[in-house]
Amino acid sequence: MAYDPLVSMLWLADAPSMRALAARLDDVSGGLAPRVAPGLSPVFGLDQVSRHPELAHYAERLRSLRHWCEATAADLRRRASIAEQADAVSLDPVEPTAVRAALVAAASGTADAALADLRQLVAAREAGFDRDAAVAGFFAGLPPDTALAVALAGADLVGPLGGVPYGLRYAANRLLVRQARAEARTLWLTDRVTLFSRLLEPREVRTVRDGRVVSEKAPRQFLLFDASGQGRVAEVFGDLDTATSVAVTVPGTGNNLETYTDGPGANARALHDFAERFSGGRSATIAWMGCDLPQSLTQATWTSYAEAGGPMLRDFVTGLRLGADVRTTLVGHSYGSTVTGHAVSAGLRPGNLVAVASPGWGVYSAEALHAPGTRLYALRHPHDVISVAPVLSLASKAGLLGLLATPWAGHGQDPILLGGVTRLATGTDTDLVQLGVDAHAHGDYFTTTGQSKIATKNMAHVVAGDQGPMPFGIARSEPNEG
Amino acid sequence: MKAKEFAPLVAVVMILSQGCLMTENEPPTLADGLRLMVAAMDEAVAVGLDGAVPYMKTKSPWQCDQAQKRSFSYSYDIKSKDPRAAVKAVRTHWRSRGYRVQEDNSDAPAHPEVYADVAAFELSIVGFPEREEVWVHGNTVCLPGEVPEEWRDVR
Numbered sequence: 001m002a003y004d005p006l007v008s009m010l011w012l013a014d015a016p017s018m019r020a021l022a023a024r025l026d027d028v029s030g031g032l033a034p035r036v037a038p039g040l041s042p043v044f045g046l047d048q049v050s051r052h053p054e055l056a057h058y059a060e061r062l063r064s065l066r067h068w069c070e071a072t073a074a075d076l077r078r079r080a081s082i083a084e085q086a087d088a089v090s091l092d093p094v095e096p097t098a099v100r101a102a103l104v105a106a107a108s109g110t111a112d113a114a115l116a117d118l119r120q121l122v123a124a125r126e127a128g129f130d131r132d133a134a135v136a137g138f139f140a141g142l143p144p145d146t147a148l149a150v151a152l153a154g155a156d157l158v159g160p161l162g163g164v165p166y167g168l169r170y171a172a173n174r175l176l177v178r179q180a181r182a183e184a185r186t187l188w189l190t191d192r193v194t195l196f197s198r199l200l201e202p203r204e205v206r207t208v209r210d211g212r213v214v215s216e217k218a219p220r221q222f223l224l225f226d227a228s229g230q231g232r233v234a235e236v237f238g239d240l241d242t243a244t245s246v247a248v249t250v251p252g253t254g255n256n257l258e259t260y261t262d263g264p265g266a267n268a269r270a271l272h273d274f275a276e277r278f279s280g281g282r283s284a285t286i287a288w289m290g291c292d293l294p295q296s297l298t299q300a301t302w303t304s305y306a307e308a309g310g311p312m313l314r315d316f317v318t319g320l321r322l323g324a325d326v327r328t329t330l331v332g333h334s335y336g337s338t339v340t341g342h343a344v345s346a347g348l349r350p351g352n353l354v355a356v357a358s359p360g361w362g363v364y365s366a367e368a369l370h371a372p373g374t375r376l377y378a379l380r381h382p383h384d385v386i387s388v389a390p391v392l393s394l395a396s397k398a399g400l401l402g403l404l405a406t407p408w409a410g411h412g413q414d415p416i417l418l419g420g421v422t423r424l425a426t427g428t429d430t431d432l433v434q435l436g437v438d439a440h441a442h443g444d445y446f447t448t449t450g451q452s453k454i455a456t457k458n459m460a461h462v463v464a465g466d467q468g469p470m471p472f473g474i475a476r477s478e479p480n481e482g
Numbered sequence: 483m484k485a486k487e488f489a490p491l492v493a494v495v496m497i498l499s500q501g502c503l504m505t506e507n508e509p510p511t512l513a514d515g516l517r518l519m520v521a522a523m524d525e526a527v528a529v530g531l532d533g534a535v536p537y538m539k540t541k542s543p544w545q546c547d548q549a550q551k552r553s554f555s556y557s558y559d560i561k562s563k564d565p566r567a568a569v570k571a572v573r574t575h576w577r578s579r580g581y582r583v584q585e586d587n588s589d590a591p592a593h594p595e596v597y598a599d600v601a602a603f604e605l606s607i608v609g610f611p612e613r614e615e616v617w618v619h620g621n622t623v624c625l626p627g628e629v630p631e632e633w634r635d636v637r
Binding site for chain 2: 267269277
């Protein structure tokens with residue numbers, strides 16, 4: 001790598017100095033290429049060059065200098081935003097100490113050469129298994145401290161990248177959350193500051209170690225984070241490196257980054273709490289919200305969100321490079337189940353596919369999923385309002401809805417009615433009324449009224465594989481003294 | 483149809499509706515629900531596990547998506563020489579208290595388990611014979627009211 005005096009001096013520079021230097025470079029760049037009022041730069045402006053043909057040979061050099069100024073200013077800001085977090089993480093009791101040193105290294109440019117190699121590697125390959133393997137090989141060849149510095153220097157690339165070791169992705173995504181919070185603070189967006197601060201709060205997570213349950217506060221483990229638009233996030237509960245059973249949960253309509261912590265995140269943690277114990281400490285649960293989800297009931301009738309999200313979920317899970325012996329389970333709630341169905345249709349092959357209060361997997365028969373090795377489960381309260389959705393899909397398919405029927409609406413048959421699907425108990429198996437359109441019941445597998453334990457524990461048995469879950473309708477409630 | 487022919491029907495409807503109103507109780511507050519749930523869990527440990535002391539007690543938020551309401555869960559992890567017997571003893575106790583046993587899977591080969599509920603909370607007990615442990619778990623349903631002081635820092 002060519003000697004770069006700027007890089008060599010930056011390791012001493014603090015974030016405010018770097019930002020000040022970037023601002024000065026912006027001024028110079030603006031002078032070189034005035035956009036609003038060309039006449040304001042009589043000395044350096046390119047317009048002066050164009051007016052004086054004898055200066056034409058300077059034009060290209062000035063353009064290059066302008067580009068250098070812009071690129072360097074952007075790079076300085078990137079380094080400054082990393083350097084700012086080096087001090088912040090030193091105050092965080094759960095952040096590993098190596099992270100601060102790696103942040104200083106990343107800000108000073110130590111990892112730049114390796115990061116450039118990684119960018120080149122990623123750009124040269126199509127997303128998929130081969131690229132994931134190449135990325136994994138790349139990081140395996142780096143010393144641990146360099147690998148961490150690369151992950152932090154290129155957090156926006158490394159955070160969501162398949163094939164990267166989990167710990168590096170966690171560190172990269174935590175940095176992205178910190179940077180988003182810092183930016184929100186600068187803009188006085190107090191709601192966003194609160195939102196991002198909650199994402200950084202350590203979570204108390206239970207694990208089973210040496211035959212005993214232990215509870216520990218650990219840094220958050222994100223495999224995705226993007227604050228733009230609805231927001232994208234994927235959080236891991238448990239130790240993904242050692243897990244022998246892994247669940248990926250996908251939430252339904254109305255969820256976004258703002259609902260994540262108390263909604264999909266809390267639900268996944270509750271499921272993990274059960275699965276972790278059932279598996280004896282060998283399970284991990286991932287709350288995945290890596291695609292846009294419908295935000296209204298009208299949008300929830302469209303297939304477009306699932307058609308876009310299914311392949312994204314497939315690529316995400318493939319990028320984890322889980323071992324062939326790891327038991328994998330996809331759990332989708334409501335529209336999230338439609339996303340999981342499309343992921344399977346797109347080629348993902350989990351060991352178990354669980355539909356919770358599903359409007360459909362996007363198919364009218366289990367065979368249409370083309371996943372004969374996947375065990376299929378479904379949960380639905382008899383009186384759940386979602387039972388209406390597949391009826392409308394079928395009516396639409398049969399042409400009974402007239403002009404209301406569209407090819408981009410409807411999600412197929414109700415999974416509980418598909419052949420080859422095991423319906424699981426939900427705690428309402430013996431209710432007197434087995435029909436209805438109860439909107440509250442639609443969330444009573446994870447949220448809404450808090451009455452969800454039977455559903456949660458049944459999903460956890462599927463995830464852990466310790467014993468069969470209780471099928472619907474045979475839960476024993478009669479005295480059975482033993 | 484004359485008005486007096488409606489009278490018996492109106493009377494029946496009134497009696498039934500009043501009956502419904504009379505049986506509708508005020509929902510317990512979150513504080514009451516938590517107090518009753520913890521008491522039920524302590525009772526289960528005292529009765530089914532001979533008063534064994536949980537080596538870990540953990541409080542967690544539990545899922546609730548209703549305005550002005552909250553719910554929490556509580557866990558006891560307890561060492562037990564005979565988890566299968568403990569699960570059955572607790573099941574018997576819960577039945578004797580009139581709790582609704584939602585699922586009795588106490589003969590499960592790997593992890594015997596029983597799930598029960600009452601109006602304000604759900605309870606479960608799961609045995610782990612392989613590591614000689616029992617897990618007693620309780621969660622309130624969504625309940626209104628102030629979060630009690632000792633639950634305020636639960637996240």
